[in-house]
Amino acid sequence: MTPNDYPEFVEIWSQVAEVYGKQPSDGALGLIFNALQRFDIDQIKQGLTAHINDPKHGDFAPKPADIVRHIEGDGDSRALSAWSTVEQAIRTVGPYESVVFDDPRTMAAVDDMGGWIKLCEVTDKDLPFKGNEFVKRFMGYLSRPPESFPAKLLGMTEASNTGEHGEFVPEPRLIGSPDKCLEVLRLGSDKKPGPMRLSDALGQVAGQLESKGDVA
Incomplete structure (x- = not known):
């Protein structure tokens, strides 16, 4: 609205x-x-x-x-529907192309599970177990939306060619609503925040204290 x-x-x-x-x-x-x-x-x-x-x-x-x-739909049905979309993409798109799903929660859940390439390498025998893991992660993000999520989930082609051979990187495959996928691309981050070094944390705290001192 x-x-x-x-x-x-x-x-x-x-x-x-x-x-x-x-x-x-x-x-x-x-x-x-x-x-x-x-x-x-x-x-x-x-x-x-x-x-x-x-x-x-x-x-x-x-x-x-x-x-x-x-x-x-309720949380269970939404999570199962999201996994159905992911599973279909695994079978029809595969690990070579990068993908963008139209739900940030899906992007975050797949990223938490090791990323798109790793998920596509799962055997048919183990796929149901991965589905259960995805549903649990997705349900968690329903109650607590992800603070960050990747703009796209890298496939093998892009992962291999990014940087030195960037001209050979294909556009990602959009899975779901194109408008929502573009919003995920716009709001997502290229790099997931990782652990902070102690020196960086101390410097950040010192800067905040200095800033407060200036205000006072």
């Missing part, structure tokens, strides 16, 4: 809240809008309708998490 959708959002959310005898404050509406802003207004309408008809949760006024669940 965009800020232009806010009046319509307030109207439909307030109408649904009225069904439950509630009337959210302006502050609450603003928080809810920000939490759901990544969805478009039609998805919000569909999510609210689904919540009203939900026999398990529909007795209570909707919360943002209810709408996310109806739009994206």
Whole structure:
């Protein structure tokens, strides 16, 4: 949604809240809008309708998490769906091409597991075990989004040619929504932050103390 959708959002959310005898404050509406802003207004309408008809949760006024669940599915189904996409890419794209998935959580989970090339080397026998590991990591990122994630997961061709033969590096394969993949490319980092040296940490702390002294 965009800020232009806010009046319509307030109207439909307030109408649904009225069904439950509630009337959210302006502050609450603003928080809810920000939490759901990544969805478009039609998805919000569909999510609210689904919540009203939900026999398990529909007795209570909707919360943002209810709408996310109806739009994206629960955590288990989202993690399994993400792994299904990864597994299909392993079989159809393979280890030579670099890839960009349209979900930062997928990028972070695969990176945590050793990267794209290593994951593609897994045998069919061991792939289900890797799937279980991926699902657990992905579920963790659902509750705590990754602070950083790679802009792309390197394939063998790019890993071999980066630097001296950069002209031979092909463009990465986009897996999923092209728009979301481009957003991952834009927001992702080329280098995952690693351990910091003691001298660097001491220098950083000293700089912060000096800065505070200047302010004082």
